[in-house]
Amino acid sequence: MRRMLLAAAIAACGTALAQSGGDNTMREIERYREALAADNPAELWEARGEDLWKQKRGPRNASLEQCDLGLGPGKVKGAYVQLPRFFADTGKVQDLESRLVSCVTQLQGIPREDVVRQPFGAGSERKSDMESLVAWITSESRGMKMAVPMAHPEEKRMYEVGRQIFFHRGGTHDFACATCHSGDDKRIRLQDLPNLMTKDGAQRAYTTWPAYRVSQGEVRTMQHRLWDCFRQQRFPEPGYASDAITALTSFLAKNADGGEYKAPTQKR
Amino acid sequence: MKKMLLYPALFAVTLAVAGCTASPAGGAGDAAAAATRSGGTDWRQAALDVMRGSFRDRGIATKDRIEQDDLQRVCSQYPDGDVPKEVAARLEKAQEATIRQPADGEYLGDWRAGERIAQTGVGWQWTDTAQTVAGGNCYACHQLSKAELSFGNLGPSLYNYGKVRGQSDAVVKYTWGRLWNSQAYNACNNMPRFGHKGLLTEAQLKDLMALLLDPASPVNQ
Amino acid sequence: MNPTRRQTLQAAGGTGLMAALAAFGLSVPVTARAQGVAGAFQAKSVSDALKGLGAAAPAESKDVVINSPDIAENGAVVPVAIKSNIPKTESIMLLVDKNPQPLAGAYDVLAGMEPEVSSRIKMGQSSDVIALVKADGKYYMAKKEIKITLGGCGG
Amino acid sequence: MADPMKIRATVKDGVADVRVLIAHEMESGQRRDPAGKLIPAWHITEVTATLNGQPVMKAYWGPAISKNPLLQFKVKGAKPGDKIVISWVDNKGDKRSDETTIA
DSSP: OHHHHHHHHHHHHHHHHHHHHHHHHHHHHHHHHHHHTTTOHHHHHHHHHHHHHHHBBBTTOOSSSTTTTTSSSTTOOOTGGOOOOETTTTEEEEEEHHHHHHHHHHOOOOOHHHSSOOOOOOTSSSSHHHHHHOOOHHHHHHHOOOOOOOOSSSHHHHHHHHHHHOOOOBTOOOOOOOHHHTTTTTTTTTTOOTTSHHHHHHHHHTTSSEEEETTEEEOOOHHHHHHHHHHHHOOOOTTTTOOHHHHHHHHHHTTTOOBOOSEEEEOO | OOOHHHHHHHHHHHHHHHHHHSSSSTTOOHHHHHHHHHHTTTTHHHHHHHHHHHEEOOOBBBBBGGGGOHHHHHHOOOOOOOOHHHHHHHHHHHHHHTTOOOTOOOOOOOHHHHHHHHHOOSSSSSSSSTTOOOOOOOTTTTOOOOOOOOOOOOOOTTTTTTHHHTOOHHHHHHHHHHHHGGTTTSSTOOOOOOOTTTSSSSHHHHHHHHHOOOOOOOGGO | OOOGGGGOOOOTTTTHHHHHHHHTTSSSSOHHHHHHHHHHHSSSHHHHEEEEEETTTEETTTTEEEEESEEOOTTTTTEEEEOOOOOTTEEEEEEETTTTEEEEEEEEEEETTTEEEEEOOSSEEEEEEEEEETTEEEEEEEEEEEEEESSSSSO | OOOOOOEEEETTEEEEEEEEEOOOBBBBBBBBBBTBBBOOOEEEEEEEEEEEEEEEEEEEEEBBBBBSEEOOOOOOOOOTTTTTEEEEEETTTTTTEEEEEEO
């Protein structure tokens, strides 16, 4: 909530300034965004993630270099734009984070509960290995087109389940994802809400995560984005790399098909 | 205080959920059935099963919150808001029956307190506690006063709400009903049922009433 | 992506490197210069900070150029670049008038460095930022207002 | 242990453009924890740069430099293959050095 209020505060000032300054104001805010975009601290996460990928760790003293992200063991380039997808070895549709949990447990022998205990980082004393790995792996798909496979029946099932979750009204406030994300030009306070029901809206949203959040000083992934949406929906907590998140991610990723992947980006 | 309030809301949900199982189709039309079923699969049921396995209690945000009452379940099937007339009428009637008028017959509180409630969005999240005094977060979706430029547009503008409508008995009761359970008027709109679900206290609702109707409130300036 | 990533040294403990650092004072931070600057960082006003830096009355100069957007969406990250066109520039300093401790950073321009530097700073609120340049023993300055839509100190 | 810096150094017409991203909290000392206690300042105090072993830049930083700082500067007389070393130390005595070869 606090974050929502902060976002609102930003937006509030944005309007006040926009009204006083007009075009010039928008130009300056654009200039501000451009100045930031030139150097993205997410690169620090990418570098750390690449190191983590190659480091021998865990009881099996193994690296993740044999991890199959869908294009074969060790193939990272372009893997993210084809996720989530069905994996025969686990018999499941997995998004990147769910797949990484499998690789870390299977290849390195690190227990699942240790991997998912603190998936979201909080400062330099509680860094998230997952956020770093995801930052690097996604960066290896930059410039590629989203192409989420939908040939396997399980992939279709997860897409349909994800669609249902998107429209599922529940909780104390009767909110669904769709409450805020199925109309054009909608805002909470002054914060623009992408319309995830349109091709353009879905592409612009999905292809710009993960992002270095200036307000948090952390790289946040799609997993975190959805987790925090559910918090604001007043839902219970979705498990990290759980099927509900994977299903919803399948729905959002597939709807973004054809969009050019741009992340990790920088957002406020 | 908050904790006590929570129970009636949960109770209501439990009742409603029980109601669902009694009439699985929920009176929903064929269009809704088509959206949730294809190739012989009930995707809605599949999604519920997945959600039940994926969500968990965290603090006050308990797992039962993913279970739907009749209104939530039916509305989920009409994401575009194109609810068939007869379905909407049935839902609205059931929701209207939940509206409780203030015990003391007083409807208007303090608009200053109402403005604070409208500005605050805290409450009911897993980062809150049972002691958290929840806000209404009205500005998230509505324009209210002229001074507050940071307002959302998921709901209609309420600027000059009282100035335009006055304070007749009918307006006062309608406004109270809207706050208590907005689903009684146009089913499946986006607004939470602040009274029915116990999201705000009766005193808080009165303060919001004053914010909307009091001629001195910034809403009517 | 970038070949330089792989060339990073593993830790700060490389002994040869540490020796090299000691040679120009990094591992011995309490040089006279560092001490002077440290005092200026504690100052609570621009005038005290200027005194601490030994620059009581700098002259405004068009040859000191501040490059930043006029408006920053988030005060936690405000990009500011400073360039000096004054010959024999020795150091460049950046102050934020309304920050609790106005001095944000000071940069010694050593042999070979162009007299320009760019970084990102926190600003608690809309404020003048002041670029201070020491050249040939004299002080020059430029000022610019940056509007902040969300403060970066308390949040 | 502090994470590696990200250093980029490219040369054009004999002038090297050096851009450094540093992983550091840069805690301002102005913020409070959820219990209302002031979080102590924790920030980089000095950054130094050398070109082929010769000092070219020294920065003194206070707590007002942003989290995960960026530092950009230019060095004359540089050519591809030259070595840039960046080092920092913070007010807790933590330190780190990384190097790159100018491209």
